[in-house]
Amino acid sequence: MDEKPLILVTNDDGMFAPGLRALVESVRTLGRVIVVSPDSPQSGKGHAITLREPIRVHKVDPFRDIEAYECSGTPVDCVKWAKNVLLKEKTIDLCVSGINHGANHSINILYSGTMSAAMEAAMEGIHSIGFSYLDFSFEADFTIPGKFATKISKYMLGLEKNPQKPILLNVNIPNINQTEIKGIKVCRQSNARWVEEFQPGIDPRGMKYYWLSGQLVNNDKGENTDSRALDEGYVSVVPAQFDLTDYGAFDSLKGLSDAE
Template identity: 55%
Template structure:
């Protein structure tokens, strides 16, 4: 990276909707005076890519100029996770001070953290020890109003840059699609237990063979009030701290007693 200034934090920005999405443009605009910004983002939409990485084919990077002259930006042929790896290893040659991902067009609350390319990019950075935040707006529309989300993102980036973060600091932030003055505040939450009730839409091609479109209805199975789904339904910005240790310690303790050395 050629334009880093030593006295300013380096802010790595990525997303999963691709480098031309309004969400990432709004995110960059909201924080670009807070540090030196590097954008590394997929060259096409990558929603639903989860934590996919590209190992069967090589990657390419191309300089782009979508964000004005003061923001260095690259598009890559890879996934959101690939973008973070390329940014750190090939462009920055160091860890940025923060990695932010988004602003996603659509929600990534509850179980969506698992499917989301937005959150996977942020998680990849957190594995590397980079404080990371994924931002999502509860509006899928290409003409969504990002003005409240911009204020929220700026506020949270300022908070994170100003604090001592733990080694693997990762937040999943979702923002209701309402004007900023209607937001009830920010709520630190746990991930709601929710799932999708799949319903493949079966169709016939012109030759009579079946094909299937994945559809599904979101089902919140969690009635408690400390979840991200509850917070969003009540006009709060939801902030879920996310772990990179997936161990189920409760089940580990149970099986420890029953299964140890039973081969």
């Protein structure tokens, strides 16, 4: 069993989300699968970690012959615990996160618990993929996304391992019929932003509250973006990284050290 690739599966929608089950089924034949998932939905948690309270983990059995654990923490906590406790003496060959119920293309990568879990694994030197399906419904059919999850995961397992330069992929699958999907397109992250709205209300105790909503506005009309690929019927694959340095700004700031 240990000779098989070791695949860590996680998500941000919780252990019993249909997308997680679809992802487990998609990779179960590719190696030894271990699942560590939050015990409650964690959408929008980004790269949050738990510091002010203990993290509790217990073993569960929602999948046939697949080892699985529920974690009280965030998606990033799940990966950290798996890497440093459960699989401390093991080499994780691939981490897959998702399949998320809803899109994570463009700027959403910064908010996404799905992608943050994958990014945390990449920070640990593990090839990682975050999968998202452009259908927010809990009753969504994950048959098509599952097929692409198998194909892309198998490809990643075949890549040469370099702990100093792991590959992190943000994969989004359009919500269209399989016959309409034109293929897989490797592309860049589009430059979009959220225009937020705060809807006010009054709770039953008479206290005011705000409900965050908004609209994703994409003004990026450039070529080869994830948003455009999805609009055109492709599965978008964005190679991402956790180095947020703006190297293009170095020239503009070269006089800062001598500024008065």
